[in-house]
Amino acid sequence: xxxxxxxxxxxxxxxxxxxxxxxxxxxxxxxxxxxxxxxxxxxxxxxxxxxxxxxxxxxxxxxxxxxxxxxxxxxxxxxxxxxxxxxxxxxxxxxxxxxxxxxxxxxxxxxxxxxxxxxxxxxxxxxxxxxxxxxxxxxxxxxxxxxxxxxxxx
Numbered sequence: 051x052x053x054x055x056x057x058x059x060x061x062x063x064x065x066x067x068x069x070x071x072x073x074x075x076x077x078x079x080x081x082x083x084x085x086x087x088x089x090x091x092x093x094x095x096x097x098x099x100x101x102x103x104x105x106x107x108x109x110x111x112x113x114x115x116x117x118x119x120x121x122x123x124x125x126x127x128x129x130x131x132x133x134x135x136x137x138x139x140x141x142x143x144x145x146x147x148x149x150x151x152x153x154x155x156x157x158x159x160x161x162x163x164x165x166x167x168x169x170x171x172x173x174x175x176x177x178x179x180x181x182x183x184x185x186x187x188x189x190x191x192x193x194x195x196x197x198x199x200x201x202x203x204x
Contacts, residue, residue, distance in 0.1 A: 060140040063091040079161040088173040105143040114154030117145035
């Protein structure tokens with residue numbers, strides 16, 4: 051019996067900033083693959099990288115941001131791609147960034163927006179993204195995340 055290939059070479063990262071009594075999510079508008087769609091930060095692992103190192107690199111490359119704290123979100127984004135008949139599983143990370151930090155986009159994106167969780171859920175195209183956003187709002191905003199999930203970036 052044939053199998054569906056499972057690919058685990060991507061990472062996903064949701065960047066958050068505190069504003070007043072709440073938090074905003076950074077969404078990027080893709081200009082290449084999935085052009086025109088809004089998404090969180092994502093990308094492929096490079097040789098020798100851990101997943102969290104890839105997440106930090108992608109955050110820096112795609113936005114120019116450096117987090118003040120990085121966490122494993124304790125969940126994975128998963129989706130099926132018909133063109134390659136593969137299931138992709140990507141660990142999700144949460145980066146807390148300074149409110150005033152400027153965003154500098156790379157060529158992969160044409161625009162960015164800081165939005166609340168409800169607006170973010172309306173802007174993204176895929177159910178998996180909405181599930182991840184709801185999870186992060188529940189586990190990182192409505193309650194304090196476990197210290198065991200924080201990544202030591204040192």
